[in-house]
Amino acid sequence: MSNQKPSLPKGTRDFAPKVVHKRNYLIKVIRNVFEKFGFQPLETPTMENLSVLTGKYGDEGDQLIFKVLNSGDYLSKANSNLAEITSHQLTPQIADKGLRYDLTVPFARFVVMNRNEITFPFRRYQIQPVWRADRPQKGRYREFMQCDADVVGTRSLLCEAEIIMMLNEIMSALGIEGYEIVVNSRKILTGMATYLGHPGEESALCVAIDKLDKIGTDGVFKELKEIGYKKLELNKLEPIIELTGSNKNKLAKLREIFGTNAPAQAGLVELEAMFSFVENMKGILETVTFDPSLARGLSYYTGIIFEVKMKDGSIGSISGGGRYDNLTGVFGLPDVSGVGISLGIDRVYDVMETRNLFPEDITSTTKVLITNFGKNEEAYALEQLNILRSNGVAAELYPDAAKLKKQMSYANNLNIPFVILIGSDEVANKNLTLKNMNTGEQSTLSISEVVKKLAQNK
């Protein structure tokens, strides 16, 4: 057998122990906030039937779904002449499953399938990996973890307000500053398209104005011209996307501008209501920016939409979400409104890592290492090890009677905060030498004193 070089599929990664510790910390903080807001955990399968996934993310989204080849002699069951069809046409004949593309659609599927068991309104959070056959870039992977929280079965804008509260709380719990929660409403975008003389064409409008940050007003206008916008219409758009001032100011000005435009006015009213809910909860609004040019988000959003981004622009958005009125409709359950957000923890991780925001003590699970001096001390050491563990102190004994230097560097490299030395003196005196690896302090103690110290030091 020839030697084969091991490799990973494009856009996937291993996570070494120290990285997993940090990711777990991140997930723990986010989960705690989700649960504090009353969300319940849900998990769904890695694979969904392709019929569940396709058609939910637009044509381009469908291309990005990883398909799972059918088992068995799948070709004989495909009833086409291979030479005569495109790969695109062949796919549905040889694959009927696909990898989860996001967490929202599987959630919608779950809600429909379990509608009789679920008590509405249903708040659930879900933290699982998703897969996209995208071309990788920095902060873009083919396998990545999403943290979603959604509420379905209510149209109350209180839910939108709580999402703002949650996002603020997650960011402050992680110690991340310099972020911005950008909000807008799909209804404003719909109204805007009509106002500009292009009713029903808001998706083309969205694609263009969403790039405002990147290509500027001139760039956006150039793109819009290419899809048929006239000078006069662009003149009407300009004051809208160049609005400045406080959120309240922008909302007030837009109410004037849009006049009797019903969808736009409805969107503005909703945003005002959301802001006032946040104020009543004593929430923070300084981090929230209303931006009528925010247009991102999947096609299923129908109300208020959110995006969290870093002000320094160091990475793409770290969270996105919004309200959707009819996600379950395609599965036969109409009129269930929901609102949710999705956090990309790989991106949050990158932000935390570059800013050094991870606490130092999270990269070790072991609290104390007992050094191994050899046969004579072994029985006593094992006894102490057992006592530590049965008192809930994460402890390990170095497995070989290696040089102390080696054992100490082992503890040092793994960030184990304490080391217990058990040599002939300790065995004879029935005590332990405990060394604090951070301060270098060392003291002779009884096992009960050590347990007390390490248990409280949690």
Add this chain to the structure above:
RNA sequence: GUGGUCGUAGUUCAGUUGGUUAGAACGUCUGAUUGUGGUUCAGAAGGUCGUGGGUUCGAGUCCCAUCUUCCACCCCA
């Protein structure tokens, strides 16, 4: 999916117009120190130069293909 880019030790990178034995730093291991890690000093190990072809007397260096990385577009966490 379109266009470009990168790949040399575990890691980050040098490597001249193609020329003998491919270097450094950090990390690792050993010793200075047989009961003490982080600092210091001495030494050692570690490479099919991403992979496969080609040009050449000779390729890390040039050409082609392929994989990977990163970037722009598209889209998105």
